[in-house]
Amino acid sequence: MAPKLTVIGTGYLGATHAAAMAELGFEVLALDVVPEKIELLTAGRVPMYEPGLEELLAKHVAGIEGSTGRLRFTMDYAEVAEFGDVHFVCVNTPQKHGEYGCDMSFVDAAMESLGKHLTRPALVVGKSTVPVGSADRLAARLAELAPAGEGVELAWNPEFLREGFAVQDTLHPDRIVVGVRGERAEALLREVYATPVAEGTPFVVTDYPTSELVKTAANSFLATKISFINAMAEICEAAGGDVAKLAEAIGYDERIGAKFLRAGVGFGGGCLPKDIRAFMARAGELGVDQALTFLREVDSINMRQRGQAVELAREACGGDFLGKRIGVLGAAFKPDSDDVRDSPALNVAGQIHLQGGQVTVYDPKGMANARRVFPTLGYAESALEAVRGADVVLHLTEWREFRELDAAELGRVVSRRQLIDGRNALDGSVWRAAGWTYRAMGRPRA
């Protein structure tokens, strides 16, 4: 009989994983400790914008007309422990308040609550991004806690999903990585992931520390790639080069690859920034901080890009934001997401606002979250309204909607036709033809 699965934590990762596992044919029981989340998910809805996820929930959540009924939700750990053969722990691991390290309190609490109810053999699978060494510690803790004793095993199985592509990335991952200690754990995970593996997804089996490190290493590499191209953008600015052409040209080298070479206001979101900081903190604890000193530079280049966007805007405003109107296109940390966590767009908008500029922001999906975290900024219901009367327009999240904007129409409502493309994603020639000065980061002015 197919193993029964549970998912603990129904945030981005957990909600998507639960729905994807139901799609693969498993019976799934998902738990969260927040009643509002459970209520929403039981109705087939999600508290964030993620293309395709609500459709998948509608297809599988029990009680929804026409669904397979394979996916249910609960708040009860005892029910989860009783139900599941494999428990996926998907709670979040935010950055600690005021320091670089990773806050493990949600993972620890989930393991404690689950562990003490495990009266029958089960595999607990950690999916959260954790500092290396956590799985070792948690395996020892589970052995102490679980009434089933040695019948309970732990595995680590990092997740690489991108926001905006969460469903696709979960159902068709690039690779599946499992850190295990025993053959039984590996066999169970092979059963769970049989479909993607049959479709050709590589299945990498390793130990606990390596599996934990794969995730932080992957995110650190991606962050490094972005900061590298942003450093090249600074050089291009100084030397009169064009970073977009440079990225295209180096990207044809297969060893380098064309992806993640878009220069601009840099990376943000709930993963990349906090993961590289937590990685540095952990390396320090392990006494190998030297190995990751370059990540400090990756972080500071990234933050510098935000400052540079502010300076470009200031220059366009004649050296001072006071009395100037700034229209900001974008608030989410990237397109196809409503997530504003550590968003470069919102950070730049906020800096200009705090320096006296009159900022109006519009984002296709991120407005509610942006209003919540930065209520003092001005907001508009459309791109056209956001730029009305603006002395300068900043393009900071590369939504398709912004690429399709009519440069001439916007030109009629602004005070001055000045555009700063902080994402190198708009067609400068079109904007220039409509009478705008188009300025992109790391590109020639003319």
Ligand code: UDX
């Ligand atoms: C990332 C990883 O890609 C994913 O594998 C991991 O599981 C979680 O973290 P995500 O945070 O959803 O996913 O965003 P991603 O698409 O990686 O983009 C991260 C940030 O980098 C965004 O702010 C994006 O705008 C920025 N970025 C990306 C650039 O500035 N330039 C690029 O060329 C690519």
